Amino acid sequence: AAGVIQSPRHLIKEKRETATLKCYPIPRHDTVYWYQQGPGQDPQFLISFYEKMQSDKGSIPDRFSAQQFSDYHSELNMSSLELGDSALYFCASSGSEHFRVQNTEAFFGQGTRLTVV
Amino acid sequence: DAKTTQPPSMDCAEGRAANLPCNHSTISGNEYVYWYRQIHSQGPQYIIHGLKNNETNEMASLIITEDRKSSTLILPHATLRDTAVYYCIVNTGGFKTIFGAGTRLFVKA
Numbered sequence: 001a002a003g004v005i006q007s008p009r010h011l012i013k014e015k016r017e018t019a020t021l022k023c024y025p026i027p028r029h030d031t032v033y034w035y036q037q038g039p040g041q042d043p044q045f046l047i048s049f050y051e052k053m054q055s056d057k058g059s060i061p062d063r064f065s066a067q068q069f070s071d072y073h074s075e076l077n078m079s080s081l082e083l084g085d086s087a088l089y090f091c092a093s094s095g096s097e098h099f100r101v102q103n104t105e106a107f108f109g110q111g112t113r114l115t116v117v
Numbered sequence: 118d119a120k121t122t123q124p125p126s127m128d129c130a131e132g133r134a135a136n137l138p139c140n141h142s143t144i145s146g147n148e149y150v151y152w153y154r155q156i157h158s159q160g161p162q163y164i165i166h167g168l169k170n171n172e173t174n175e176m177a178s179l180i181i182t183e184d185r186k187s188s189t190l191i192l193p194h195a196t197l198r199d200t201a202v203y204y205c206i207v208n209t210g211g212f213k214t215i216f217g218a219g220t221r222l223f224v225k226a
Contacts, residue, residue, distance in 0.1 A: 004160070035216075042204075042216040042217065042218060042219065043155075043161060043216045044216075088158065090160050090161070092160075092161075105151065105163040105166060106163065107163065108160030108161045108162065108163075109160050110159060110160050111158070111159070111160050113158075
């Protein structure tokens with residue numbers, strides 16, 4: 001079965017550079033969530049989208065922005081990168097028919113490991 | 118969203134049942150209990166969820182107390198590949214829910 005695809009899997013950037021992470025949800029899923037997981041930390045919710053509109057917002061820095069496109073894929077744009085942005089970034093998706101209904105689950109991608117040097 | 122409390126770590130012998138507890142004493146009536154696990158640096162993996170009835174699937178069983186203030190995830194025959202961090206999450210929908218500290222399960226041969 002198709003899973004959530006994230007690209008790239010690994011990314012190395014220098015301080016103050018920009019980075020773009022991509023997420024392709026499971027087919028027919030139109031809700032996407034982004035999480036950040038620092039070394040030794042638990043996943044922290046950043047932002048989510050439903051039908052191309054932002055639906056929830058967590059601890060996403062102002063330097064970051066995200067959007068969901070007409071094909072439901074999503075991109076997380078990160079500017080003015082800092083050393084502390086080094087982390088695993090996970091994307092998850094869930095089905096629209098269950099959006100904001102409790103009885104559903106999210107499926108996670110394998111993540112993008114961003115290293116800022 | 119309700120907060121959850123889980124033990125930081127547990128050991129289990131391979132082939133034995135692993136019982137992972139979770140306290141969620143402030144859970145409200147419309148909040149589901151979800152369990153996910155994360156094997157080292159991989160994406161979190163959905164395991165099971167429930168509202169008030171016990172649930173079972175091919176991976177695990179979920180036992181929720183009658184007052185819904187706690188639950189137990191049961192892996193009936195733990196294998197070495199079940200070594201992971203297990204997260205108990207309660208929420209009303211959507212996934213802005215905070216992943217708590219979770220339980221680090223070590224399955225030993």
